[in-house]
Amino acid sequence: MLKIHGISKSFGGINATNNVSIELKPNSINALIGPNGAGKTTIFNLITGKISVDKGKIFIGENNITNLKETVITHMGIARAFQITNIFPTLSVKESIKMALLAKTHGLNNMWDRFASHSVNEEADNIAKLAGLKKVYNTISSELSHGDQKLLDIALALALKPQVLLLDEPTAGMGPEERWEMIKRIKELWQKTKMTVLFIEHDMDIVFDIAQTIFVLQQGAIIAKGSPKEIKQNQAVIKAYLGGGKK
Amino acid sequence: MEIFALFDCIISPACLISQTAGGLKIGMLLFLVASGLTLVFGVLGVINFAHGALYMLGAYFSWQVMAVTGHFGLAVICGAIGVGIFGLLFERLLINKVYNADLLVQILLCYSVILILDDLVMIIWGDEFLSGIGVPEVFQIPPLFIFDAIIPPFHIAIVVISMIVALLLWLIMTKTKFGKLVRATAVNPKMLEALGVNTNVIKAGVFMLGSFLAGLGGALAASLGSVVSGMGNSIIIESFIVTVIGGMGSIGGAFIASIIIGMARSFGAVAMPLFTDGIMFLIMVLVLIMKPEGLMGKKK
Amino acid sequence: MGFLKQDNFKRDVFLGIVVWLFLLLFFFIVPSAGIHDIIQKVFILGLFAMSLNILIGYLGLIAFGHAAFFAAGAYTLGLFLQSNVVNILGSLSIPIAIISAIFVSTVLAAFIGAICIRLKDIYFSFLTLAFQMLIYSIILALVNITGGDQGLMGGFPKPPFLGIDLGKPFDFYAFTIFISIITIILLRQLIESPFGYGLRMIRDNPERPAALGFNNQRHKLIAFIIAGSIAGLAGSLQALLDVGAYPEWAFWAKSAEPLFMILLGGMHSFLGPIMGAFIFEMLNDFVTANTRYYGLVLGLVILSFVLGLRRGLLDWLLIKFYRK
Ligand SMILES: Nc1ncnc2c1ncn2[C@@H]1O[C@H](COP(=O)(O)OP(=O)(O)OP(=O)(O)O)[C@@H](O)[C@H]1O
Numbered sequence: 001m002l003k004i005h006g007i008s009k010s011f012g013g014i015n016a017t018n019n020v021s022i023e024l025k026p027n028s029i030n031a032l033i034g035p036n037g038a039g040k041t042t043i044f045n046l047i048t049g050k051i052s053v054d055k056g057k058i059f060i061g062e063n064n065i066t067n068l069k070e071t072v073i074t075h076m077g078i079a080r081a082f083q084i085t086n087i088f089p090t091l092s093v094k095e096s097i098k099m100a101l102l103a104k105t106h107g108l109n110n111m112w113d114r115f116a117s118h119s120v121n122e123e124a125d126n127i128a129k130l131a132g133l134k135k136v137y138n139t140i141s142s143e144l145s146h147g148d149q150k151l152l153d154i155a156l157a158l159a160l161k162p163q164v165l166l167l168d169e170p171t172a173g174m175g176p177e178e179r180w181e182m183i184k185r186i187k188e189l190w191q192k193t194k195m196t197v198l199f200i201e202h203d204m205d206i207v208f209d210i211a212q213t214i215f216v217l218q219q220g221a222i223i224a225k226g227s228p229k230e231i232k233q234n235q236a237v238i239k240a241y242l243g244g245g246k247k
Numbered sequence: 248m249e250i251f252a253l254f255d256c257i258i259s260p261a262c263l264i265s266q267t268a269g270g271l272k273i274g275m276l277l278f279l280v281a282s283g284l285t286l287v288f289g290v291l292g293v294i295n296f297a298h299g300a301l302y303m304l305g306a307y308f309s310w311q312v313m314a315v316t317g318h319f320g321l322a323v324i325c326g327a328i329g330v331g332i333f334g335l336l337f338e339r340l341l342i343n344k345v346y347n348a349d350l351l352v353q354i355l356l357c358y359s360v361i362l363i364l365d366d367l368v369m370i371i372w373g374d375e376f377l378s379g380i381g382v383p384e385v386f387q388i389p390p391l392f393i394f395d396a397i398i399p400p401f402h403i404a405i406v407v408i409s410m411i412v413a414l415l416l417w418l419i420m421t422k423t424k425f426g427k428l429v430r431a432t433a434v435n436p437k438m439l440e441a442l443g444v445n446t447n448v449i450k451a452g453v454f455m456l457g458s459f460l461a462g463l464g465g466a467l468a469a470s471l472g473s474v475v476s477g478m479g480n481s482i483i484i485e486s487f488i489v490t491v492i493g494g495m496g497s498i499g500g501a502f503i504a505s506i507i508i509g510m511a512r513s514f515g516a517v518a519m520p521l522f523t524d525g526i527m528f529l530i531m532v533l534v535l536i537m538k539p540e541g542l543m544g545k546k547k
Numbered sequence: 548m549g550f551l552k553q554d555n556f557k558r559d560v561f562l563g564i565v566v567w568l569f570l571l572l573f574f575f576i577v578p579s580a581g582i583h584d585i586i587q588k589v590f591i592l593g594l595f596a597m598s599l600n601i602l603i604g605y606l607g608l609i610a611f612g613h614a615a616f617f618a619a620g621a622y623t624l625g626l627f628l629q630s631n632v633v634n635i636l637g638s639l640s641i642p643i644a645i646i647s648a649i650f651v652s653t654v655l656a657a658f659i660g661a662i663c664i665r666l667k668d669i670y671f672s673f674l675t676l677a678f679q680m681l682i683y684s685i686i687l688a689l690v691n692i693t694g695g696d697q698g699l700m701g702g703f704p705k706p707p708f709l710g711i712d713l714g715k716p717f718d719f720y721a722f723t724i725f726i727s728i729i730t731i732i733l734l735r736q737l738i739e740s741p742f743g744y745g746l747r748m749i750r751d752n753p754e755r756p757a758a759l760g761f762n763n764q765r766h767k768l769i770a771f772i773i774a775g776s777i778a779g780l781a782g783s784l785q786a787l788l789d790v791g792a793y794p795e796w797a798f799w800a801k802s803a804e805p806l807f808m809i810l811l812g813g814m815h816s817f818l819g820p821i822m823g824a825f826i827f828e829m830l831n832d833f834v835t836a837n838t839r840y841y842g843l844v845l846g847l848v849i850l851s852f853v854l855g856l857r858r859g860l861l862d863w864l865l866i867k868f869y870r871k
């Protein structure tokens with residue numbers, strides 16, 4: 001589904017991404033892990049065109065999307081949620097989701113209808129249900145709990161009906177219980193929508209629980225990839241990552 | 248448009264020299280005011296729209312001291328210091344309330360102060376033009392003739408005074424402890440606070456210094472022309488131009504930009520007398536389009 | 548009357564007509580030329596302020612050169628009506644002059660906007676200011692055409708059209724308010740449309756929309772152009788009212804006026820800016836009648852709004868009595 005061929009990116013001499021190749025199968029759920037500053041978010045930024053690639057190529061299906069504009073790549077079926085929640089503070093949950101739905105169909109150029117009574121209401125309803133945001137549907141985003149803000153960020157991505165969904169630390173800043181709830185929700189989403197999911201996560205229990213394939217990143221390079229079982233036994237990973245004492 | 252007039256001027260030593268000298272005088276006077284504006288922006292992050300009103304106050308203060316004492320030097324110094332103190336009050340009472348506010352709020356706050364001060368000086372000093380404080384006696388001597396160019400000695404004095412101020416400003420900012428603290432405040436105020444430095448004092452000090460510079464510019468302007476309410480409303484725009492062209496927050500950039508604007512005005516008056524202001528704005532537009540961070544500003 | 552509760556175009560048109568008819572009636576109930584003049588001005592300045600609030604309140608862009616478009620509209624209308632074209636067009640002159648004024652300010656806004664929207668924050672503000680002052684300088688320089696610092700003098704004819712004679716106070720009053728109300732209804736539609744919500748989205752978080760496949764820049768430019776064209780319309784109405792155009796309308800201080808109105812009335816309520824225009828005009832009228840020191844009073848009022856109320860009056864009222 002998503003193929004990344006040897007991409008590299010350096011920021012002023014520092015190789016934040018170093019010859020990284022990743023391939024995601026259709027309808028798979030995958031994890032990207034690595035210590036802080038390993039370059040995980042940078043890879044998401046490269047895939048989505050938020051920053052430009054120095055070297056290498058990125059494909060979605062058959063289409064080469066390397067260094068296309070972020071807006072164009074989004075329309076080609078890649079959506080993301082951010083590590084630091086990235087939502088619209090004064091819009092309600094419902095309004096935010098509708099905005100994402102309209103953005104997808106270029107419906108925001110419409111000056112002749114009223115946004116409030118616009119036809120995407122039903123779809124927005126469904127997305128909110130899917131993301132578990134129905135109970136706070138009419139709440140203003142800035143007044144949501146942290147967990148709901150994270151969910152809204154994901155819901156915005158879902159509204160784009162992507163083929164590939166990138167989730168950057170969906171459980172960041174949550175307590176243990178909340179985390180598992182979020183993960184359950186993501187798993188459900190993935191099963192229901194048949195998307196290809198790539199998520200970044202620091203909690204190993206979660207990663208081993210739901211990821212089919214795991215990519216381990218260290219200092220910008222992939223040092224291992226494989227199923228949870230393979231990764232658990234991989235010496236390089238144990239040494240570099242799990243053995244370090246820090247999760 | 249009189250391109251030929253400009254050409255004629257450039258090949259005539261008399262015109263070239265007198266226009267250059269004139270440009271230098273305009274530019275250096277502008278630098279005094281604009282350096283205060285850019286300093287305040289660089290450190291406090293506030294666009295002090297009322298900076299021109301402080302300049303006006305400097306002119307009125309010095310006029311008042313001149314009227315009472317008749318001493319030119321005292322008038323200029325009191326004008327500048329008076330505005331410095333006024334600036335301190337302004338910062339403590341009003342400006343510090345909007346440090347973290349929107350740009351719009353800052354603009355409106357400053358603009359309300361302009362409106363208030365413009366009327367207050369009229370209430371106190373009347374709404375007639377006051378004839379300026381004039382040139383001190385020592386400079387009431389025949390002008391210099393260089394290649395037939397007429398250069399009033401007092402203009403030279405103004406340029407020299409401004410150069411000295413520029414030099415002092417540079418020394419303060421680079422060589423003194425205060426300067427180091429100011430630069431650190433501009434970069435990372437949180438860090439300084441963590442180290443136990445009271446950044447409020449530094450901010451107030453910077454604002455006072457900036458106001459002092461505006462006041463000094465106004466006092467000197469009072470010696471060259473008349474004093475009137477609203478006289479700050481065009482210098483503030485010119486100071487913005489200088490600040491933008493030089494790079495916002497850069498005093499060195501303001502120095503260069505002031506000279507550029509001074510020359511543009513001086514030679515522009517020869518080439519396009521009706522469009523002299525337009526030339527400045529054209530330069531400002533071009534700089535913002537091609538290099539928004541200005542000649543010497545830091546790229547964001 | 549159930550449909551009044553619904554927020555839609557039909558309701559707005561209905562309310563617009565009601566307000567218009569009421570104000571026409573008011574003209575005869577209170578036959579004071581001074582008050583009629585204030586009402587006209589409130590609408591003209593209100594349009595100017597509301598157009599700027601598209602950028603400030605809904606898009607979060609502090610444009611500081613908005614008077615450029617106001618002046619462009621005013622001068623275009625004035626020059627058009629002073630030209631010989633009037634003899635040929637006859638009774639069509641005024642409508643075509645207004646359309647030309649809107650057209651010129653729209654083109655100008657497209658040009659200036661395309662360059663300005665690439666910059667952010669204070670740089671955007673400064674560039675809009677610089678363009679406005681450039682236009683001010685051009686107006687002063689082109690003495691032969693614009694009358695330089697004297698302004699567009701000598702007046703111009705106002706040929707009647709469709710039975711409307713703008714030379715008559717009532718016709719002018721009814722016409723100005725009518726045009727303003729139509730524009731306000733259309734603006735309301737724009738602000739409440741998906742397009743309008745796109746503006747709020749950019750204001751709220753300019754980074755995120757790209758990841759939704761949404762192009763901020765294009766949206767910003769369209770909004771800038773629309774704001775400029777409405778400012779041009781306001782300028783043309785002002786020129787019709789004053790039978791002339793003045794360079795001060797292009798000076799930076801003129802751009803501060805709608806900022807005051809937005810501040811006084813409120814930037815987060817649709818009708819805030821026109822309420823601000825009302826406060827501004829009342830203040831103007833009341834204060835200048837009693838003291839020469841208008842600036843002092845206005846300054847103190849603005850100061851108390853900035854530091855005291857911290858929001859416009861209508862915003863404040865709505866929060867206090869309506870939302871929670
Ligand atoms: N736009 C940028 N400019 C310069 N350096 C950057 C930029 N983005 C990321 N970096 C650097 O690249 C490296 C990788 O950053 P990245 O955010 O991708 O790490 P990460 O793996 O997501 O870490 P974390 O787990 O903390 O989120 C870091 O050293 C970071 O400072």
Ligand SMILES: [Mg+2]
Pocket residue numbers: 040041042083168
């Ligand atoms: Mg990260």
